[in-house]
Amino acid sequence: MAKVIMKGNEAIAKAAILAGCRYFMGYPITPQNEVPEYFSRELPLVGGTFVQAESEVAAINMVYGAGAAGARAMTSSSSPGIALKQEGIGYCVKGEIPCVVVSMMRGGPGLGTIQPSQSDYLQATRGGSNGDYHIPVLAPGSVQEAVDFVKESFEIAECYRTPVMVLCDGLIGQMMEPVELDHEPTKREKVDLSTWALGHSPKGKTNTIINLDIDAPNCERENFRFFEEKYPAIEKNEVRWEEFMMEDAEYAFVSYGTTARIIKNAVKALRAEGMKIGLVRPQTLWPFPQKPFENKKIKKWIVGEMNMGQMVPDVQLACGKKEDVLFYGRTGGMIPTPEEYIDFAKKELGGAK
Template identity: 50%
Template structure:
């Protein structure tokens, strides 16, 4: 498929379809409404099912049922809607059901506004729901990467039998960029997903049942231990990070998603003035790419965490990843405002000035 100019939400939807998604359950909430709207017309064309649910609670529980069949299934929402899905996410993780959940973040807390924000970092990486579980969390910074990560998300969810969240924001949902959406070839889930719900002729008519309820403490401990062993494998194998002009940097910006795009432009401007600034961009927010921070060059004297979050929610992960060896400063905007290129540039100049760099 050649590159096509598409809106972010529609590109995300088409990428899911080309990755084999055939079941979508959702409820409208801005700024992601074009995803279910697109799915409602496209899925029937490819033999899939779109279900408009009565609430986000219904959507996540319908997704649990769809994922239990072994077929690729998905839901999308925005910040307060994701909050309503929290209990269902925990059940899905307990049942080891593969699915993709997209959060096109809006500003908050409360109902907030439809402008971009990154205030859902804690919700995504520390688990929206209850109990000992994790989700893989992917954070694109452009539409082509969003397309690719949506498709990777389906593969990862089935590889590890776990929910995967793709974290975007209002900018990414509404912007238009040229994207290439490739078709992923997948096997019929009924031929390879032995765990999936349903009747098995090859098993003499036995039915496969998916359990996500363990009442006996010894059974629950065994299952949670099994989940933790899986999460250790994910931590080891699935860390993703981009490093930009870090090799000789004295100041490194840590930023993800849309914010990293402004940071990259600021870095290019600073480099033109001879100032050595680089970028480290987590692509997986969980597992957090600690490996990408551990071997920073000796030239790095300072890190700057830039976010659209008043609580600087990624800050602790940056500090943990560097084992607190380097000082970390912060800069951000919130409430729907984005740190501008000039603001990031000015903050870097201020910090470099304190290091004796002009």
């Protein structure tokens, strides 16, 4: 299929429909409004259902129900709205409900601003809901990757019976780019609906989605199962990252999303001046890629994000040398330029070649 020019938010919704998503529940919030708008227009045409929920809280709980009923269901929102969805995400985790949550980040905290940001890295990767848990978090760096990752997310969600978050900075949603829509996601094993989903139990059997384990040993046993089986499998199979100009690098940026794209320009410019620098771009933020940080040739890592350094501890843990990790970022809806990263690298790395 030929490429089409689409706005990120609409491309995300289109990708979900192409992936078989037939249930979308959401609530208006900038900068993701084109997602629900697109679904409201297009889902009925393919026999799907769009519900404009009364709140983000209700939307995620509708997704909890639709996902529990065995359907491909999705919701999307932006930072303050994702904050509201945290309760429901936790229920989806505990109930092992496959679903996709798109988070189109804007500046915070509080009502913050409507401009792009990456300040919900910790909310996404450390869990804004209660309890011990992880969810896979995919961070696309372009509209194309957003399309591809949305499709992958449904596969991941159903394979491991987990909510999956697609974490985008607002730029991804608002930008128009040429995209290829017919990339097929990697097919993964799917748990048979008759073994767990509501309305799919065989005659004489019962499927229940349990969220309360009043029996503490059992609650702990279940938590252990997640950490001993589910999460290691996801860490093993689903971790993704890109390495850019890393072959002979002595220094490296670490960045994701649109910031990584900005930094690629900085890398090229610094390379032109002779600096051996590259970029590691995590595409999954949980599981966080560990392997690229085993690279012992790297003298300094520069983390670049549109926040105050939320990924820094992950990079420090991964590379094992806290003092080797530097950070430059903008926040509150401000977008850094390649020049800012060029200047930062030159200053911090002492004009290193």
